[in-house]
Amino acid sequence: MNREVSNQARPPELRTAIIVGVLLAGEDDTLSEDLSELTQLLATLKIQVGGRVMQKRQKVTPRFFVGEGKVDEIKQLAQELGSKLVIFDRTLSGPQVRNLEEHTGCEVQDRTSVILEIFARHARTAQAKTQVEIARLEYLMPRMTGAWSHLERQRGGGVQRGMGEKQIEVDRRLARERMSRLRRQLDGMQKDRQNQRKARLSELKVALVGYTNSGKTSIMIAMTKANVQAEDVLFATLDSNVRTLDPSTRPKVLLSDTVGFIRNLPHGLIESFKSTLDEVLEADLLLHVVDVSHPNFRVQMQTTEDVLREIGAGDIPVLMVFNKLDKVADPVLPKILKAAYKNSEFVSAHRDDDMARLRRHIIQYFEENLVRATLDVPADDQGLLSQIYKSCLILGTDFSVQDRARFEVRAAPAILAKLHSHVISLAEGPFQGLKDSKL
Ligand SMILES: Nc1nc2c(ncn2[C@@H]2O[C@H](COP(=O)(O)OP(=O)(O)OP(=O)(O)O)[C@@H](O)[C@H]2O)c(=O)[nH]1
C-alpha cells in the first residue's frame, strides 16, 4: 500500500473515513456524543464519516486497542464502503497503528493526530505554527520505532521502509535537534509578547475561554468591533487576539480571545500553547463561554474547568457566559442554570442588547472588585516592586521621598491584603473610578 499516492491522488474533500469509538469499563457512556464531536472535527478537515464502529471493552488490548473480531468488522466495513481511512477516537500507540494498518489495509489515525492536523492547518502566526510543530514532533517521537508510514508522510516519501535501527536513531536525533531549535525560537517570540504585555500593565484584562466553537470569537467581535473571523469549525482561533472593549472605558478594559479547549486535548498541545495561554493566566477576569445549545455542554464546561486548572488559572475569577441562547428551545434550562450559577450571563452573541448587557456586567465587576489604595515601600526592594507592578493597576508613582517609593494603585482586595503592611491609605467603599464613556 502506498499511502502517499492514495492521499495525494484523492482530492481531500472526497475522503471518507470509518470512525471507531471504544468505551472502557468504568467510563461514562458518552460514545455517541464523542463520535459526533469527532465527526465535526473531521468535517473541519473535509473528511466525511462513512461508518461508525463502537465497542465496549473491559480493557485495552495491547495489539489492536480493540479486540481482533472488531478489527475484522472494521476491515469488512471499510471494504464495503470503499474507505481507506480508519480513525480511532482514542490515542493509539505506534505499534497499534502499525498492527491495525497491516490488518485492515487502511490508513489508521487517532484522535490526537486529527486534532494536531487541525491545529497545523489553522495556525496563522509564526508563534502558533511553531507551537504546533513542537506538539507534532512530540507526538511523533515515541511513535518513530516502526511507525515508518508517519515518517514517510512527514518527509514526502524520502525514506524507504525497513532501513533499520540506524535510520531510526538518526531520525530521532534530527527530531530532537529540530525541537530544541523550535523551543528556542518560541522563547524569543514569548519575550516579545511579554514586552507587549508589560506595556499593558495598567489596563484591566479580560480573557474569553471555553470549549471550541462555543462563540468566543463572536463575542469578541461583538464587544470590540474587532476584524477577526468567527467560523463554524472547530479550532477556528489558534492565536490570542487582544482588543479594547468598544466603546472604550478609562482605564481601558482589554478583551483577549484564545484557543478553544476540547476533551482529551493532547497534552503536548496544552504544553506548547501555554505561552499563548499566558493571556489567560494574566487576566483579571475570565469569561467562560458555554454553548448552552450543545447537547454535551456540561461535559464541555467540565473540560474547560479542568484545562484551566491544569494551566494554573484555577484561581482567577470567572464570569459564566451561557451563549447561543437563541438556539435553546427549552425554557426551563436557562432557569435551572440561573439558579445554579448565580451572577451568570445568558446571551446570544448575535444580539446587540445582550452584548451591551455583558459589557456592563464586566465594567460593574471591576467597579465592585477593585479598591484604591496608596502603597509605601522601600525603593530598592526589587521583589516587592515587581510584585506590585504585576498585581496592581498603577495609577501614579512618587519617588520624591528618599529611598521610598509611593504608588497610587487599584487592586483586588485579596492582593491588598497580601500587601497590607505597605498600605498607607485605602479608599472607602468600592472603587468608583472606572469611567464608562458611554454613560
Ligand atoms: N445561533 C448562534 N450562533 C452562534 C452564537 N455565537 C456564536 N455562534 C456561531 O457559532 C460558531 C462558532 O463561533 P465562534 O465565535 O467562531 O466560536 P469560538 O468559540 O471562537 O470557536 P473556536 O475559535 O473554533 O474555538 C459560528 O458559526 C458562530 O456564528 C450565538 O449566540 N447564537
Ligand SMILES: [Mg+2]
Ligand atoms: Mg474562535
